[in-house]
Amino acid sequence: MARIARASARANCGIHGVGATIAMHVSVEFEDQRLDLDLPEDRVVGSWQGPRGLAGADAAEAERRALDEPLDFPPVGQMVVPGDHVVIAWDSSLDHAGGLLGGLIDRLRDSGVLAEDIVVVATPGPADEQARAAVASRGGAWEVHDPADQEQLAYLATTKDGRRIYLNRRLTDADAVIPVGRVGHDPILGYRGPWSLLFPALADAEALRSYRHHLAEDPADEPAPRVRWDESIEVDWLLGSQYQVGVVPGGDGPAAIVAGLGESVRARAVAELERLWSFRPEYGAECVVVGVGSPGRAAGIDELVEGLVTASRLVNHGGKILALSRAGGEPGPSLRRLTAVDDMRKASGALRGHDDDADSVSGRRLARVLSWADVYLLSALDRGVVEDLSMVPVDHADEARRLLSRSGACLAVSHAELTRATVVEAKP
Numbered sequence: 001m002a003r004i005a006r007a008s009a010r011a012n013c014g015i016h017g018v019g020a021t022i023a024m025h026v027s028v029e030f031e032d033q034r035l036d037l038d039l040p041e042d043r044v045v046g047s048w049q050g051p052r053g054l055a056g057a058d059a060a061e062a063e064r065r066a067l068d069e070p071l072d073f074p075p076v077g078q079m080v081v082p083g084d085h086v087v088i089a090w091d092s093s094l095d096h097a098g099g100l101l102g103g104l105i106d107r108l109r110d111s112g113v114l115a116e117d118i119v120v121v122a123t124p125g126p127a128d129e130q131a132r133a134a135v136a137s138r139g140g141a142w143e144v145h146d147p148a149d150q151e152q153l154a155y156l157a158t159t160k161d162g163r164r165i166y167l168n169r170r171l172t173d174a175d176a177v178i179p180v181g182r183v184g185h186d187p188i189l190g191y192r193g194p195w196s197l198l199f200p201a202l203a204d205a206e207a208l209r210s211y212r213h214h215l216a217e218d219p220a221d222e223p224a225p226r227v228r229w230d231e232s233i234e235v236d237w238l239l240g241s242q243y244q245v246g247v248v249p250g251g252d253g254p255a256a257i258v259a260g261l262g263e264s265v266r267a268r269a270v271a272e273l274e275r276l277w278s279f280r281p282e283y284g285a286e287c288v289v290v291g292v293g294s295p296g297r298a299a300g301i302d303e304l305v306e307g308l309v310t311a312s313r314l315v316n317h318g319g320k321i322l323a324l325s326r327a328g329g330e331p332g333p334s335l336r337r338l339t340a341v342d343d344m345r346k347a348s349g350a351l352r353g354h355d356d357d358a359d360s361v362s363g364r365r366l367a368r369v370l371s372w373a374d375v376y377l378l379s380a381l382d383r384g385v386v387e388d389l390s391m392v393p394v395d396h397a398d399e400a401r402r403l404l405s406r407s408g409a410c411l412a413v414s415h416a417e418l419t420r421a422t423v424v425e426a427k428p
Contacts, residue, residue: 030291053253071260082112096253098130115139194244199235287407290416292325307416328380334363339388
């Protein structure tokens with residue numbers, strides 16, 4: 001269960017001597033690690049862990065209900081007939097969802113669809129090995145979408161606003177397309193999910209570039225993002241994709257699975273996302289410590305930036321953000337441009353005109369964070385890169401504890417890259 005740990009939760013506190021400060025125990029999780037802290041109770045504004053993933057029988061039952069009792073739609077096995085060519089559009093950011101994918105393929109096979117007629121088309125990026133194994137063991141094919149490969153693309157239709165839509169050719173050639181996507185907050189669409197998987201995620205490079213131009217301001221005092229998914233929904237309709245599967249992640253696997261008619265899935269999935277991943281502390285804090293990453297999956301720079309954005313929505317202007325992660329990788333062109341900027345308040349000028357950079361969204365969002373607060377970072381990134389990006393490298397957990405011991409009021413957030421944080425009221 002998601003929880004907000006308040007400073008009044010004395011079960012986690014220890015009192016040492018008469019008149020001594022009450023210490024509150026706080027844990028921050030990042031990937032397969034955890035930082036345990038004992039902080040004075042009066043300095044802890046709040047802490048957040050987020051929901052755990054479903055496991056064992058609970059996970060199996062959630063998968064069964066999603067596939068056999070979908071919202072406002074027949075069971076998935078009734079939407080196909082023998083001889084159909086079926087494409088499962090798969091979101092590579094999904095974790096621990098091999099059981100769901102295997103169950104979906106089994107139901108297609110039970111309805112007479114041949115294994116060789118089932119193809120999984122995945123978005124670029126490292127995919128969960130459990131999912132790949134589920135496809136291989138059932139004789140299906142796994143392909144990775146390349147938006148720059150013209151041979152993979154085919155024209156679908158023109159939208160009402162005049163955009164020519166090019167999608168992965170497997171989607172346009174299929175008799176049935178089933179998108180399975182991770183539900184989450186998105187800096188451009190407002191919400192991502194199976195509805196945005198076909199377009200723009202599995203579209204051509206030009207469509208992806210054009211979407212990067214539409215990064216909008218997301219005010220910190222807005223509990224929910226602004227929704228901009230109309231074009232994605234129109235493309236779903238043009239392709240004839242009605243049945244969709246959305247997975248709301250937990251800290252270590254799916255926390256909720258929603259399947260059925262696209263419109264019904266959007267409404268239920270967004271409601272579940274907000275219920276499970278909304279953190280609303282009463283006040284902001286001078287220092288915010290966030291953990292980024294989930295067990296068994298290495299976080300990348302995009303996830304790290306997402307976690308930093310969450311922290312920036314909680315920290316007071318000019319405060320400190322301590323980010324704990326194992327994020328690594330090489331920075332893209334937009335982040336490299338930021339290394340030449342001395343004053344992050346002027347970073348927008350360095351990035352202006354470079355929206356075509358693949359990491360332009362992360363670059364612009366990071367610049368906003370760095371102009372708002374000081375960032376201390378524990379990561380697998382090269383130390384020189386961290387310093388060039390105007391962040392302070394942190395080498396080990398003890399260094400993080402010392403930093404927090406010198407800070408004032410504190411907020412702690414695990415799985416910050418998944419969390420939508422909003423301060424209820426500004427701290428006086």
